[in-house]
Amino acid sequence: MSLLVLSNISKSFGPVNVLHHANMSVDAGEVVGLVGDNGAGKSTLMKIITGIYKADAGDITLDGQSILHLDPGERRAMGIEMIYQDLALAKQQDVASNIFLGREPVKSFLGIIPGMVDKRTMDRKAQEMIDRLGANLPAINRPVGTFSGGQQQTIAIARALTFDPRVVIMDEPTAALAVREVQSVLDLIRQLKKQGIAVILISHRLNDVLSVTDRIVVLRHGRTEANLTTSQTTMTKVVSAIVGGDDMEAAAAHESAG
Amino acid sequence: MSPQPNAVTKPGLWRRAQIKSEERLHVRLESLLVLIGLGVIMSFLSPYFLSVSNFLNILLATSTIGVLAIAATFVLGSGGLDLSLGSVMGLSGVAGAFVAVNLGLPSALGVAAGIGAGAAAGYINGKLVTRAFVPAFIVTLGMMGLARGLALVISDGRVIYGLPSALLYLGQGRPFGIPMPVIIFFTVVLITHYILAFTRFGRYTLAIGDNENAARTAGIDVATHRVILYTLSGGLAGLAGMLFMARINSGDPTAGISYELTAITAAIIGGTNLFGGRGSILGAVIGALIMGVLQNGLNLLAVQSYYQIMAIGAVLIFAVFIDQYQIRKAADT
Numbered sequence: 001m002s003l004l005v006l007s008n009i010s011k012s013f014g015p016v017n018v019l020h021h022a023n024m025s026v027d028a029g030e031v032v033g034l035v036g037d038n039g040a041g042k043s044t045l046m047k048i049i050t051g052i053y054k055a056d057a058g059d060i061t062l063d064g065q066s067i068l069h070l071d072p073g074e075r076r077a078m079g080i081e082m083i084y085q086d087l088a089l090a091k092q093q094d095v096a097s098n099i100f101l102g103r104e105p106v107k108s109f110l111g112i113i114p115g116m117v118d119k120r121t122m123d124r125k126a127q128e129m130i131d132r133l134g135a136n137l138p139a140i141n142r143p144v145g146t147f148s149g150g151q152q153q154t155i156a157i158a159r160a161l162t163f164d165p166r167v168v169i170m171d172e173p174t175a176a177l178a179v180r181e182v183q184s185v186l187d188l189i190r191q192l193k194k195q196g197i198a199v200i201l202i203s204h205r206l207n208d209v210l211s212v213t214d215r216i217v218v219l220r221h222g223r224t225e226a227n228l229t230t231s232q233t234t235m236t237k238v239v240s241a242i243v244g245g246d247d248m249e250a251a252a253a254h255e256s257a258g
Numbered sequence: 259m260s261p262q263p264n265a266v267t268k269p270g271l272w273r274r275a276q277i278k279s280e281e282r283l284h285v286r287l288e289s290l291l292v293l294i295g296l297g298v299i300m301s302f303l304s305p306y307f308l309s310v311s312n313f314l315n316i317l318l319a320t321s322t323i324g325v326l327a328i329a330a331t332f333v334l335g336s337g338g339l340d341l342s343l344g345s346v347m348g349l350s351g352v353a354g355a356f357v358a359v360n361l362g363l364p365s366a367l368g369v370a371a372g373i374g375a376g377a378a379a380g381y382i383n384g385k386l387v388t389r390a391f392v393p394a395f396i397v398t399l400g401m402m403g404l405a406r407g408l409a410l411v412i413s414d415g416r417v418i419y420g421l422p423s424a425l426l427y428l429g430q431g432r433p434f435g436i437p438m439p440v441i442i443f444f445t446v447v448l449i450t451h452y453i454l455a456f457t458r459f460g461r462y463t464l465a466i467g468d469n470e471n472a473a474r475t476a477g478i479d480v481a482t483h484r485v486i487l488y489t490l491s492g493g494l495a496g497l498a499g500m501l502f503m504a505r506i507n508s509g510d511p512t513a514g515i516s517y518e519l520t521a522i523t524a525a526i527i528g529g530t531n532l533f534g535g536r537g538s539i540l541g542a543v544i545g546a547l548i549m550g551v552l553q554n555g556l557n558l559l560a561v562q563s564y565y566q567i568m569a570i571g572a573v574l575i576f577a578v579f580i581d582q583y584q585i586r587k588a589a590d591t
Binding site for chain 2 (some may be wrong): 075076086090102104106113
């Protein structure tokens, strides 16, 4: 049985039907690529997993139990993490504040007054996580807006990994990165796989998807168009599924070249 | 990801002092220096400035504005805006006086009515902003008119005199020689500073002001949090109304006109970001004290009060200018 299963998910925004009975699943230690053209419904489907959007129909199960009724905070607590394309960082707050946002450890002040956020523990754990990722930040007690794009991405990744996730969703994690940084993101995905974490990778860079995933799910106009095993597929097949068969030779040649 | 070459230049003495001041005291160094500088100038200009009784006067006059500045800090820090602070304060004073004088009910009920009226106005603000999606600027501008009008309706446009002695004590009592409003103000400062600087509630407030979307994805119930903030803001305006009413010994429906101007100015001088994400209660207190010393000094120098209103407006624009200038400078380097 798969760890996370989405079955027959439908969603519309007003008159616009974004998803029609979309299906996908991911196992522990499996990396699944989610690809499709712009507007195919990839991001919407992921936001339905994290609970930011509510599905109109269909079910989501984690370990066989439905999580549809849980709010985003509760789903995070169940181990579903997402790294957003825009990173979703609070730029004026420091590193630890971002990593622990919504999950701050608390203690009591002078042993009497409850609810004091334990900033020292937060800073220590944040530093440990940053070190584990092999990143080099000049100082963790600075607003994250003062860091470079790559460093901010590290912080977003650290936030997703600090609370022992079971499923990590990455939305275009390599889109804005330099070549060397792309490689370290792909290495990180392989590392997560080894630790038994399920990874869903959304990307337009099909070369990245083909090199790091076990399976590739193709969304087209809100439907699950194909569910391909990466080792038995080719760039041409993936592109064909994305564009729906037309002009696939030219499109595939272009993707292979790029 | 990969280690990046990062040219870390050692910050200068001034920058280090700025960081220390913000980390340890939660106060911007500039505003602290402005307050001290203002005090030094005033003591040269007026022989009456430097005395214990005048200091208590300043604190007494600052307590009302200070409580409003704290309310402004919470709402601005969350990326919101509350323009109804002054009017809600006026409404609360009238509501409290009406219950205690016209209805002849116990003073405690008067206080509850005053603070309750403020909190109710704030709750309505919050609901309209989060559920009806009317911009905070419009909602609170509308509430500014609604609350002021309601205060005039309840009081029939007249000042309500003759408060019971228990209510008067709130504004004029002096246990240990310290005015009651000052004691209440400091108590509110301690509690709200703890909340904003050290609790999850405070962190969520600033995170929402910083990046609402990030707060939502972190599982924070942003709409509910905003409603609580606007209610808190209204409740604090109600408390300010009680302090003012008790101090002037009457429920005045025109109390607090343009006080939101002073309160927002004090909050911004104290380091609160006009667009949210950053804010400090102790900073707001320093900001309120700067406004208090400025007004007290201009009074001692017998400057007409009309000019004082002009001075506050100018200080507001100047404070935001300095803030934006520093942000632009930081972005350039």
